[in-house]
């Protein structure tokens with residue numbers, strides 16, 4: 001399962017939005033994603049894989065397949081009277097399923113599936129300008145980060161974050177980066193605090209729609225000038 005981390009492009013946006021809807025209660029309009037990529041195209045990243053649709057391969061038991069949402073879609077397209085749905089035709093059926101890779105909303109094309117993303121921006125009051133006033137500090141903001149459940153605990157989020165933080169520093173000369181995280185989000189807190197050395201700036205009461213408080217966290221990005229190796233060789237295949 002090779003995982004590739006690369007810059008997000010506009011072609012990835014629908015799938016990024018799908019990944020966000022699957023993983024987080026904080027969701028955004030398509031326009032909001034587009035705004036990020038059009039304004040700051042260098043600092044948002046996706047993690048992709050070329051994994052075949054193995055979830056189908058292992059489950060060609062017709063009874064249970066009918067429960068699979070993706071198979072349901074296929075069944076809608078092909079009549080149940082179709083001879084393909086007879087026992088013994090599994091291989092042929094699998095071929096058709098694989099050809100319909102786009103039915104799985106995570107695929108951006110037949111051979112590339114998005115498994116995680118990080119969406120970042122500069123703080124909104126800081127429109128990109130060709131000449132940065134050296135006295136004004138530039139703050140990056142991680143708007144959203146998520147990794148699909150099957151691909152978690154492989155280091156993907158950490159690598160996505162490192163790429164984005166490094167790009168914030170290199171491209172925008174950002175001094176620091178901030179983000180918000182739910183008080184109850186143990187996995188993300190561990191990632192930010194322990195792995196990425198963010199510190200808590202503040203607790204923002206009832207930051208989330210459901211009333212939960214957020215930790216506002218910050219990381220100094222000047223560290224990247226000295227730790228140039230951080231995230232350096234992450235452009236291509238990362239996890240074998």
Ligand SMILES: CC(C)(COP(=O)(O)OP(=O)(O)OC[C@H]1O[C@@H](n2cnc3c(N)ncnc32)[C@H](O)[C@@H]1OP(=O)(O)O)[C@@H](O)C(=O)NCCC(=O)NCCS
Nearest residue numbers: 023145146147152153154155156157158181187188190191
């Ligand atoms: C939080 C999230 C992005 C982490 O993604 P990930 O790819 O699994 O994270 P990584 O593999 O890079 O893990 C980084 C560290 O966090 C730890 N970690 C990840 N998930 C964890 C969990 N559920 N509980 C405890 N620690 C966890 C990892 O073990 C690793 O630390 P280690 O090297 O000391 O073991 C992912 O769980 C997710 O998408 N959650 C839902 C969306 C979300 O909460 N986004 C963040 C909003 S602020």
